[in-house]
Amino acid sequence: MKTSKIGPWIAFTLGALYFIIPLIATFEFSLRLKRGEYSFEAYRIVLGDPRFQATFGYSTLLALATIVIGVLLVVPTAYWIQLRLPKLRPVVEFITLLPLVIPAIVLVFGYLKMYNSSSLLPLTSSPWSTNLLLTFGYVTLALPYMYRAVDTGLRAIDVRTLTEAAESLGAKWPTILFKVILPNVRSALLSGAFLTFAIVIGEFTMAALLDRPAFGPYLQLIGANRAYEPSALAIIAFFVTWACMGLIQVFGRGARGASPETR
Amino acid sequence: MSFLVIEALRKTFGQHAVVEHFDLAAERGEFVSFLGPSGCGKTTTLRMVAGFETPTAGRIRIDGRDVTGLRPNQRNVGMVFQSYALFPNMTVAQNVAFGLKVAGRSAAEIGPRVDEMLKLIKLPHLAERYPYQLSGGQQQRVALARAIAIKPQILLLDEPLSALDAKIRISLREEIKAVQRTLGITTIYVTHDQEEALSMSDRIVVMNEGKAEQIGTPFEIYNYPRTRFVASFVGTLNLLPGKVIDAAAGRIAIDGREVVSSRGLAGAQPGEIRTVALRPEAVTLNDPRADGNRMEGTIEDVAFLGSVVRIRVRFGESSISLDTFNNPSVQPPERGQAVTVCFAHADLQVLQDAA
Ligand SMILES: Nc1ncnc2c1ncn2[C@@H]1O[C@H](COP(=O)(O)OP(=O)(O)O)[C@@H](O)[C@H]1O
Numbered sequence: 001m002k003t004s005k006i007g008p009w010i011a012f013t014l015g016a017l018y019f020i021i022p023l024i025a026t027f028e029f030s031l032r033l034k035r036g037e038y039s040f041e042a043y044r045i046v047l048g049d050p051r052f053q054a055t056f057g058y059s060t061l062l063a064l065a066t067i068v069i070g071v072l073l074v075v076p077t078a079y080w081i082q083l084r085l086p087k088l089r090p091v092v093e094f095i096t097l098l099p100l101v102i103p104a105i106v107l108v109f110g111y112l113k114m115y116n117s118s119s120l121l122p123l124t125s126s127p128w129s130t131n132l133l134l135t136f137g138y139v140t141l142a143l144p145y146m147y148r149a150v151d152t153g154l155r156a157i158d159v160r161t162l163t164e165a166a167e168s169l170g171a172k173w174p175t176i177l178f179k180v181i182l183p184n185v186r187s188a189l190l191s192g193a194f195l196t197f198a199i200v201i202g203e204f205t206m207a208a209l210l211d212r213p214a215f216g217p218y219l220q221l222i223g224a225n226r227a228y229e230p231s232a233l234a235i236i237a238f239f240v241t242w243a244c245m246g247l248i249q250v251f252g253r254g255a256r257g258a259s260p261e262t263r
Numbered sequence: 264m265s266f267l268v269i270e271a272l273r274k275t276f277g278q279h280a281v282v283e284h285f286d287l288a289a290e291r292g293e294f295v296s297f298l299g300p301s302g303c304g305k306t307t308t309l310r311m312v313a314g315f316e317t318p319t320a321g322r323i324r325i326d327g328r329d330v331t332g333l334r335p336n337q338r339n340v341g342m343v344f345q346s347y348a349l350f351p352n353m354t355v356a357q358n359v360a361f362g363l364k365v366a367g368r369s370a371a372e373i374g375p376r377v378d379e380m381l382k383l384i385k386l387p388h389l390a391e392r393y394p395y396q397l398s399g400g401q402q403q404r405v406a407l408a409r410a411i412a413i414k415p416q417i418l419l420l421d422e423p424l425s426a427l428d429a430k431i432r433i434s435l436r437e438e439i440k441a442v443q444r445t446l447g448i449t450t451i452y453v454t455h456d457q458e459e460a461l462s463m464s465d466r467i468v469v470m471n472e473g474k475a476e477q478i479g480t481p482f483e484i485y486n487y488p489r490t491r492f493v494a495s496f497v498g499t500l501n502l503l504p505g506k507v508i509d510a511a512a513g514r515i516a517i518d519g520r521e522v523v524s525s526r527g528l529a530g531a532q533p534g535e536i537r538t539v540a541l542r543p544e545a546v547t548l549n550d551p552r553a554d555g556n557r558m559e560g561t562i563e564d565v566a567f568l569g570s571v572v573r574i575r576v577r578f579g580e581s582s583i584s585l586d587t588f589n590n591p592s593v594q595p596p597e598r599g600q601a602v603t604v605c606f607a608h609a610d611l612q613v614l615q616d617a618a
Pocket residue numbers: 276281299300301302303304305306307308
């Protein structure tokens with residue numbers, strides 16, 4: 001008994017140290033802005049920087065928009081594929097994986113070529129439409145994660161029979177989708193949303209090349225010019241990430257009966 | 264005109280015809296079972312009535328209205344699935360209320376209706392539970408309540424008891440039947456279990472390879488099967504080859520011994536070989552009073568089954584099994600004993616197919 005438990009614990013401890021030591025080191029470093037004492041000065045500077053507030057707010061907004069569009073695009077698609085067109089599944093899976101194979105820089109150059117101000121659809125001609133273009137770009141980047149999460153969630157429930165049960169009770173497809181299907185893939189949706197959020201908050205290439213005031217380019221700017229503040233930013237980003245994870249746990253629990261393991 | 268009319272229904276998947284030449288007329292309030300082995304097209308037929316599959320040809324009418332081209336949500340049918348299919352995110356009460364909510368009923372109407380339904384299935388105390396907190400039998404009862412809450416014109420059940428234990432299966436079978444009788448709702452019940460079909464139905468449609476082999480009351484199906492398939496699928500039956508002697512007089516020879524059947528030999532040619540069927544419980548042993556057919560043979564086997572003793576009597580090439588009730592004061596007969604088996608002319612069923 002004893003020997004069989006020591007091995008896993010050593011592995012776990014090593015893994016935990018591997019993740020925690022750099023984190024602690026970064027945190028410790030971020031506190032040393034003032035010579036000779038620990039202080040939260042770097043955090044005060046970062047959080048007080050209007051550019052931080054502006055870029056973080058901008059990226060958060062875009063992340064939320066990306067999540068909404070992503071969900072509205074992916075859920076009906078995955079649902080329909082599962083229900084009516086299972087033969088198309090490999091094709092759709094291949095398409096959703098493309099963003100992992102095509103670098104963001106290639107994508108964004110493609111966008112700039114397709115949608116420049118002299119094209120048929122000049123999305124880059126105004127800041128507002130460029131924001132839209134950036135959001136769509138983010139939807140593409142997040143597609144593999146969102147699709148996979150939703151597809152897994154849908155596979156865990158009997159989509160076909162639930163749909164038919166609702167249909168025979170008189171429901172039309174918006175009701176079926178929003179009242180029956182969506183609530184039962186809520187935890188899957190939340191993990192998809194969380195991954196999307198993490199991707200959008202840290203994204204640099206697209207935002208920089210489309211010249212939008214996002215958090216990624218700001219992070220890069222601070223990182224290149226300051227010493228202690230980037231560490232503080234890293235810790236803040238980490239904190240936000242963990243807060244998201246915590247929220248997923250809370251909401252995931254709240255969806256009673258929706259997750260397959262509780263059935 | 265009947266309440267539910269199915270005419271010349273046909274369904275093909277690719278080249279393969281799954282349902283063919285299917286006709287049925289069911290009266291209002293009737294309980295009809297589709298009985299047949301797995302893969303014979305029961306579910307497909309039921310799904311066409313529900314609207315989940317579109318017929319390749321044929322018509323379906325409910326209460327005079329042609330529903331063949333209607334979507335499931337326009338048909339007002341209640342459906343109960345083998346896998347229960349309760350909505351996992353909703354409580355029992357919310358599940359039952361779903362169809363009423365979709366129909367836009369007011370909360371003042373929905374509440375009492377849900378209570379009434381939960382009382383009907385004897386689960387009013389579980390209204391706030393979630394499906395995963397219920398046993399299989401309870402889930403299926405909720406599924407039944409959900410289906411009938413919307414007052415459907417027709418209730419469709421697809422093997423609703425197949426996933427349950429034998430004990431619950433029998434009690435739930437009686438409960439479903441009681442609810443159906445109380446509401447007087449026209450019902451189609453799909454099953455591969457002959458006992459279920461025989462005990463619950465007003466009429467049974469025995470299906471084989473996409474066709475309705477025979478439609479009749481449980482009494483007719485059990486006692487007077489028309490084809491070899493029906494005869495062998497429903498109950499235990501003696502099936503013997505018989506050589507037609509005189510079709511008009513119903514005379515036929517089993518293993519050289521002439522017997523008479525008063526049922527369905529019409530159209531048979533002398534010399535033709537037909538399958539004859541005989542229920543074990545229709546045969547008596549050494550009964551001096553019995554008139555009708557008598558055949559002499561020897562006892563080959565005696566099986567004591569408790570309240571029933573099953574005896575096999577051999578005649579040359581063929582043998583007949585018969586059931587006698589156990590009588591504590593009489594020893595069962597011995598193997599090798601010479602006996603006379605007796606059965607009425609009306610009990611000898613000559614089937615339509617050749618032996
Ligand atoms: N969607 C489908 N596509 C192709 N074949 C199907 C489909 N649905 C059913 N079948 C075939 O039709 C036949 C009858 O199926 P089904 O109606 O489910 O039988 P039962 O309910 O009597 O077991 C089976 O051979 C089955 O494989």
